[in-house]
Amino acid sequence: MSDMTAEQKVKFYQKGTFTVGNRLVDQARRSVQGSMERSNAITSGHRACQGCGEALGARYALDAAMRATEGQLIAVNATGCLEVFTTPYPETSWQVPWIHSLFGNAAAVASGVAAAMRVKGREQVRVVAQGGDGGTTDIGFGCLSGMFERNDDVLYICYDNEAYMNTGVQRSSATPPTARTATTPAVGPEPGNVFGTGKNLPLIAMAHNIPYVATASVSDLHDLERKVEKAMAIRGARYIHIFVPCPLGWGSASHDTIRIARLASECGLFPLFEAEHGEITGSLPIRRKVPVEEYLRPQKRFAHLFKDGGDGVARIARLQRMADANIARFGLQREAEETPL
Amino acid sequence: MLEQIEGSQAVAKAIAFCRPEVICAYPITPQTHIVEGCAKLIREGAIQNCEFINVESEFAALSVAIGSSAAGARTYTATASQGLLFMAEAVYNAAGLGLPIVMTIGNRAIGAPINIWNDHRDSMALRDAGWIQLHAETNQAAADLHIQAFKLAERLSAPVMVCMDGFVLTHAYERVEIPDQAQVDAFLPPYQPRQVLDPSDPYSIGAMVGPEAFMEVRYLAHDKLLQALGVIPEIQQEFKEIFGRESGGLFHSYRVEDAETVVVTLGSVAGTVKDTVDELREDGARVGVITLCSYRPFPLDGLRYALQGAAKVIVLEKSLALGFGGVLASDVRMALQDTGTHVHTVIAGLGGRPITRKSLLRLFGRVERGEIKDPHFLDLDLDIVRREIDNQRGQITAGPIAENILREIGPRAAKVV
Ligand SMILES: Cc1ncc(C[n+]2csc(CCOP(=O)(O)OP(=O)(O)O)c2C)c(N)n1
Numbered sequence: 224m225s226d227m228t229a230e231q232k233v234k235f236y237q238k239g240t241f242t243v244g245n246r247l248v249d250q251a252r253r254s255v256q257g258s259m260e261r262s263n264a265i266t267s268g269h270r271a272c273q274g275c276g277e278a279l280g281a282r283y284a285l286d287a288a289m290r291a292t293e294g295q296l297i298a299v300n301a302t303g304c305l306e307v308f309t310t311p312y313p314e315t316s317w318q319v320p321w322i323h324s325l326f327g328n329a330a331a332v333a334s335g336v337a338a339a340m341r342v343k344g345r346e347q348v349r350v351v352a353q354g355g356d357g358g359t360t361d362i363g364f365g366c367l368s369g370m371f372e373r374n375d376d377v378l379y380i381c382y383d384n385e386a387y388m389n390t391g392v393q394r395s396s397a398t399p400p401t402a403r404t405a406t407t408p409a410v411g412p413e414p415g416n417v418f419g420t421g422k423n424l425p426l427i428a429m430a431h432n433i434p435y436v437a438t439a440s441v442s443d444l445h446d447l448e449r450k451v452e453k454a455m456a457i458r459g460a461r462y463i464h465i466f467v468p469c470p471l472g473w474g475s476a477s478h479d480t481i482r483i484a485r486l487a488s489e490c491g492l493f494p495l496f497e498a499e500h501g502e503i504t505g506s507l508p509i510r511r512k513v514p515v516e517e518y519l520r521p522q523k524r525f526a527h528l529f530k531d532g533g534d535g536v537a538r539i540a541r542l543q544r545m546a547d548a549n550i551a552r553f554g555l556q557r558e559a560e561e562t563p564l
Numbered sequence: 565m566l567e568q569i570e571g572s573q574a575v576a577k578a579i580a581f582c583r584p585e586v587i588c589a590y591p592i593t594p595q596t597h598i599v600e601g602c603a604k605l606i607r608e609g610a611i612q613n614c615e616f617i618n619v620e621s622e623f624a625a626l627s628v629a630i631g632s633s634a635a636g637a638r639t640y641t642a643t644a645s646q647g648l649l650f651m652a653e654a655v656y657n658a659a660g661l662g663l664p665i666v667m668t669i670g671n672r673a674i675g676a677p678i679n680i681w682n683d684h685r686d687s688m689a690l691r692d693a694g695w696i697q698l699h700a701e702t703n704q705a706a707a708d709l710h711i712q713a714f715k716l717a718e719r720l721s722a723p724v725m726v727c728m729d730g731f732v733l734t735h736a737y738e739r740v741e742i743p744d745q746a747q748v749d750a751f752l753p754p755y756q757p758r759q760v761l762d763p764s765d766p767y768s769i770g771a772m773v774g775p776e777a778f779m780e781v782r783y784l785a786h787d788k789l790l791q792a793l794g795v796i797p798e799i800q801q802e803f804k805e806i807f808g809r810e811s812g813g814l815f816h817s818y819r820v821e822d823a824e825t826v827v828v829t830l831g832s833v834a835g836t837v838k839d840t841v842d843e844l845r846e847d848g849a850r851v852g853v854i855t856l857c858s859y860r861p862f863p864l865d866g867l868r869y870a871l872q873g874a875a876k877v878i879v880l881e882k883s884l885a886l887g888f889g890g891v892l893a894s895d896v897r898m899a900l901q902d903t904g905t906h907v908h909t910v911i912a913g914l915g916g917r918p919i920t921r922k923s924l925l926r927l928f929g930r931v932e933r934g935e936i937k938d939p940h941f942l943d944l945d946l947d948i949v950r951r952e953i954d955n956q957r958g959q960i961t962a963g964p965i966a967e968n969i970l971r972e973i974g975p976r977a978a979k980v981v
C-alpha cells in the first residue's frame with residue numbers, strides 16, 4: 224500500500240453492518256488477524272461453542288498483545304469457559320506460556336509472574352491476566368483490586384458474558400437486570416435478575432486511579448485491538464473489560480454474536496470508553512442509535528419481557544432509561560468526529 | 565555466629581541467606597515478626613534482588629507466590645491459623661502444580677472462639693494438601709529447617725511448610741547459631757525450576773485433567789512425597805557436612821533404646837517432655853521421646869522400627885479431630901498396626917494451654933497405672949465441662965458455650981494467659 228492510501232479517510236463500510244472491512248484500512252491499522260505473522264496465541268481446535276464471543280475476544284486480545292510485545296508475553300487464566308475450552312489435558316490451544324491456578328486468583332498470580340520478571344531483569348516479558356465476569360467482578364475481585372492498588376505491571380482482561388457460563392449460566396454481579404439465568408429464573412413477580420443490583424467494574428477500576436482502563440467489544444475488533452496495544456504500551460496496572468456474547472447462555476443464534484454485541488453498544492447499554500488515571504479520555508460515539516428492544520429481542524434470556532400480560536413494557540422502559548443514562552454520562556451521542564475503527 | 569535472638573528474627577535471617585527473589589505476605593499473629601523482619605532486611609539491602617509484595621489477603625499471598633514460583637523465582641511466604649485456612653484453596657493448588665514454595669506456619673489455634681495462641685490444628689487442617697510439613701522443635705531447628713526447606717522443595721519440585729510453634733518459638737529469645745552467607749551458598753544452589761513460564765519455550769501449566777489421567781497425576785504427587793522420605797535424610801546429611809550440626813531429618817529419638825514407654829510428639833513441647841523423661845529416668849523409669857520433624861511425609865516405617873522395643877506409646881498432640889480423637893495418634897497407630905503396641909492418645913495444649921512438667925509427670929503415672937481413657941485430654945477441667953453440658957441440655961436458649969464458660973472461670977482464665 225502506498226502512503227497515499229495510508230492517509231486516505233475510510234469512507235466505505237460493509238453493507239448494513241457499519242463495520243469497516245480489513246482491506247479498506249491502511250496497513251498499520253489492519254487487524255493482526257489479517258497478517259501472516261499473527262501469533263495464533265489461541266490456536267484452532269478448542270472446544271468453545273459455535274459463535275462464542277469469549278473465544279473470539281480472547282483470540283483478538285491475545286494476538287494483539289503478542290504483536291505489541293513482540294511475542295514476549297505470559298498469560299494467566301482464571302477458571303471459566305476460556306480455561307476449560309482451551310485446555311483439556313493433554314491438548315492445549317495456547318501457544319503462549321500459560322498458567323491456570325484458581326478461579327479467584329488470576330490477578331494475584333499475574334502479579335507474581337510480573338514480580339518474577341522484574342526481579343530477574345526480564346521486564347520486556349509482559350503479563351496478561353484474564354477471567355470471565357464471575358472470576359473478575361465476584362470471586363476474583365479482592366485479588367484484582369489488590370493488583371490495581373499496587374499498580375503491578377499487569378494487563379487484566381475481563382471477558383464479560385454477563386453470567387457464570389462454565390457452570391451453566393448462573394447470575395453474577397455483571398448480570399444485567401431482567402436477564403434470565405439459572406439462578407434468576409424468569410418466573411414470579413420480578414422475572415429474571417432484579418433491578419438495582421450489580422457493579423460496574425470499569426468504573427471501579429478507574430477509582431483505583433490506574434494508568435489505563437477501557438471497555439471494548441467483539442463488535443469492534445479494530446477498536447479492541449487498538450486498546451490492547453495501547454494498554455501494552457503502558458506500564459502498571461491496566462484493565463480492559465470486553466463484551467463477549469454467549470450464544471448458549473443468552474439464548475441467541477451463533478451467527479448473531481457480533482450483531483448482538485454491536486446492538487448492546489448502539490443502544491447504550493454497553494458504552495465503549497477509555498480512561499487514564501481515573502479520568503475518561505475518550506468514548507466511541509453511537510453511530511446509529513437503536514432502542515434497547517432491538518438488542519433484547521434476539522436473546523431468549525429476555526424473552527419474558529416480550530410476553531403478553533406482564534409488565535415487560537415498563538421494565539424495558541427502565542432498561543432504556545439505564546441506556547440513556549449511559550449515553551448522557553459518557554457523551555455517546557455526538558457527531559462522529561472521526562471514523563471510529 | 566551465636567546470637568541471642570528472637571525466633572522470628574532468626575528465621576528472617578535464615579531466609580535472607582537463602583537469596584529469595586519474591587516474598588509476599590499478609591500479616592497475622594504470630595507470623596508478623598518474621599515477615600516484618602524480611603521486609604526490613606530487604607529495605608536495608610541485606611536481601612538483594614528481592615521483591616517484597618504487600619498483598620491484600622493470605623489467598624493473594626500464596627497466589628502471588630504461585631505466579632512468581634511458576635515464573636522461576638525462589639519464593640517465600642508465611643502465615644498462621646486463620647490465614648492458612650483463608651489460603652486453603654491455593655495451598656492445594658501450589659502442591660498440585662508442583663511449585664517449590666517455602667512457607668512458614670507460626671502454628672496457632674483456629675477459631676471460633678478466636679484465639680491467638682499455639683496449637684497445631686492449623687497446619688493439621690492442611691496436612692493432606694501435598695505439602696511437605698516439617699516441624700521445628702527449637703529456634704535453632706526453625707532457622708536450619710528453612711535453609712533445608714528450599715533445597716528440599718527445589719530438589720523435589722514440591723512446596724514445603726516449616727511449622728514453628730506460635731509465641732513459644734516465634735517470640736522466644738534463645739541462643740541461635742546464625743549461619744553465614746558462604747555456608748548457605750555452598751549448601752543451597754540457585755533455583756532451577758523444573759517447569760517455568762517462558763516465552764522462548766511456551767507451555768501450558770494447570771490445564772484441566774479428566775478421569776483418564778487424574779489418578780496417575782495424584783499418584784505421582786503421592787509418590788513425590790514418599791520420595792521425600794529419602795531426600796529429607798540426605799539433606800540432613802548435606803547440611804551437617806557444611807554447618808557441622810545435626811538438624812532436620814525425619815524424627816529425633818531421645819533415650820528411646822531401652823525405653824518401655826515412649827512419647828511421640830511434635831514441635832516445641834519436646835523440650836518439656838525431655839526434661840520430664842530425664843526426671844523419670846532418675847527414678848529408674850524406662851521412658852523416652854520421639855519428636856517428629858517430618859509430619860508429611862509421615863515416616864511410617866522409620867517410626868515402626870524406632871518404636872519396636874516400646875510396650876506403650878503415648879502420643880502427645882496439640883491437635884484434635886473433632887468427633888474422632890487424635891490426629892497424630894492415628895498416624896502413629898498406622899505405623900504400629902499389628903505390633904500389639906498400646907497407643908495412648910493425649911490431647912494437650914489446645915489454644916496455648918501450657919503443658920507443664922507437673923502435668924506430664926502426673927500423666928506418666930496415670931498411664932503406668934492404666935488409669936487413662938482414650939483419648940485423654942490433659943488438664944481438662946471436667947467440672948466446668950460437665951456443668952456446661954448440663955446447662956446446654958437443660959435449655960434450648962442456653963447461649964454461646966465459650967462465653968458461658970468464660971463467665972464462670974473468668975478470674976482463673978486470666979491467670980492461664
Ligand atoms: C472457588 C471456586 N468456586 C466455584 C467454582 C466453579 N466455577 C468454575 S468456572 C465458574 C463460572 C465462571 O464464570 P465466569 O467467570 O463468568 O466465566 P465464564 O465461564 O462465564 O467465561 C464457576 C462458578 C470454582 N471452580 N472455584
Ligand code: SF4
Nearest residue numbers: 271272275304469471
Ligand atoms: S458457554 Fe458461552 S462462553 Fe462458554 S464456550 Fe459456550 S458460548 Fe463460549
Ligand SMILES: [Mg+2]
Nearest residue numbers: 355356386388
Ligand atoms: Mg461469565
